[in-house]
Amino acid sequence: MRLELVKRPEHSVLMAVLSPLIALILTVFFVGIVFAILGKDPFHALYVYFISPLTESWTLEELLVKASPLVMIGVGLAVCYTSNVWNIGAEGQFTAGALAGSILPVMFPEYANWTTLPLMLLMGAIGGALYAGIPAVLKTRFGANEILTSLMLVYVAQLFLDWLVRGHWRDPEGYNFPESRVFSDAASLGTFGDGNLHYGIALAVVAVIALAIVMSKTIKGFEIAVLGEAPRAGGFAGFSQKKMVIFAFMLSGALAGIAGIIEIAGPLTQLRPSISPGYGFTAIIVAFLGRLNPVGILLAGLLLALSFLGGEAAQADELLKISSKITNVIQGMLLFFVLACDTLILYRIRFVSGRAGAGSA
């Protein structure tokens, strides 16, 4: 028996709505199988992973805290992927934004007034945008593959952060711990609620609304879509593919940079050698699961934030005691299923028995 794809006359609207749901159901099913293979009770494991983080108010707050960087980065990446620009180094731009935004509170701690936070956010955005500008310029000037260069810069940014917090930026009163000084109140977003809720979350929602308007209501949004789907037609319309590469990279870099400095000024309040559980990479999945649509990304961000919390819960659970790497497994699986189910939007799948019908193959 073989699988055969038959092109649908037009996109299936039903499948476009159903496919993320089917992907989610398949993921939960196969994750259950993985747990069973590892010798854990799959029902208990699935409950701990997917349900228990939703049962208490502080974990629900934590869900929002973790979703906000994912959504913020995800909407930027959606612009990239829609225009067929492959930025996969958001994790590095997140780090670059965190570093640039921390210049004020770490090097000039006495500068503390109402302008401190806005300046930090601005510098975070600039840091992320400039760092994302590197692969963009290397692509447009020299034709260097942006997938590889943007990814390499992730490692470079992380090593640079490591060097700073162990060296020049280490807290002089920090007993030699590899951490920067703790930010003053003027340089922190401040938390409220039971856990780490902070006002930075609102910025993620602003980003979603802004991008939703840009993508659906403006010429720029049209240009992004055209250059992604039909670059030649875009060229005839006078749209420049090179300018789009720079635009998409710097926009997504700026958003990743803001997400980075919010993470530092919000939940962490200081720089550490490791500042992200992989937000920049997970945001790639968020962008695809959300159909590259800002509102879809908002929902996908919440779901993938749950995958981080579930990983922590599964690690802490008495009966499971499983490595938090299970989060990667689930995220990778989810993206696999999302991509596979997307095929159903464009194609109908037909099972062909034996070699019959393989006439021209």
Added chain:
Amino acid sequence: MGMLEAVILTVITAATPLLLAAIGELVTERSGVLNLGVEGMMVMGAMAGFAGAYMSGSLIVGLALAIVAGVVMSLLFAFLTLTLVTNQVATGLSLTILGLGLSGILGEGFVSKPGIKMPKLEIPGLTDIPFIGPILFGQDALVYFSILLTVAVWWFLFKTRAGLVLRAVGDNHDSAHGLGYNVIRIRYLAVMFGGGCAGLGGAYLSLAYTPLWTDDMTAGRGWIALALVVFGTWMPGRVVVGAYLFGFMTILGFHAQALGYGIPSQFLSSLPYLATIVVLVLISMRKSLVSIHTPACIGKPFVPSH
């Protein structure tokens, strides 16, 4: 042992895993498929290789298991991108994420267990020659295998009919299909070859380079292997040069640190990544050189017409 000799010996061990993974990916890409999941297949190979050798006490079992792990991972990728024609870039990324997670879960019990180190082969007489002896005649079997494999891949691609067909599929899948070749089947095989090689490259890390298993131990080498294919402009011989150049970059870091010039270790660790960027830029600037050898259909989906 002299300093230079020590450097060369370590460069070879650092280059071999890169070469193995890159040569496999070269074949995959020559068939017109871009598999960005090399890192994920490599790290699964590293874990499976270590686990197999540790449990059975046999290196052969470890290496075989590593190849199987790489091939199984690559089949996942092939089913999605070739049968279900999903986006190759996104599918490759998810393969990497999945591989990093799965290897962490399955390898949890093997962290900080004592490893088995692949023995250096010694040829009495030849290995004892000063300087040249240990370098040319005192390596482990996989070092020789990686070079033989490169030659074999070159011979296959450019001297055999099957190789010609594979390149034709990568350059123009519609024509190849029109001539009656089964594009999908050929690509499946090329992707599986790439997976097996990546698995073996990963096993070299956990069985020869540093004989132990830790999470994420590939540390971006899969991505560097992908860059090496571009650097080598899809030509096996040039990929060898690139792999050894990168092996040298990695080792430069260690030795400069040992000599203590006061260069921060983080800067030295970032050398291979920075070098990758520089090298990609330099090679991409020579557009004619790249475009001649780039498989024309790379990354493009193919749905057979009936």
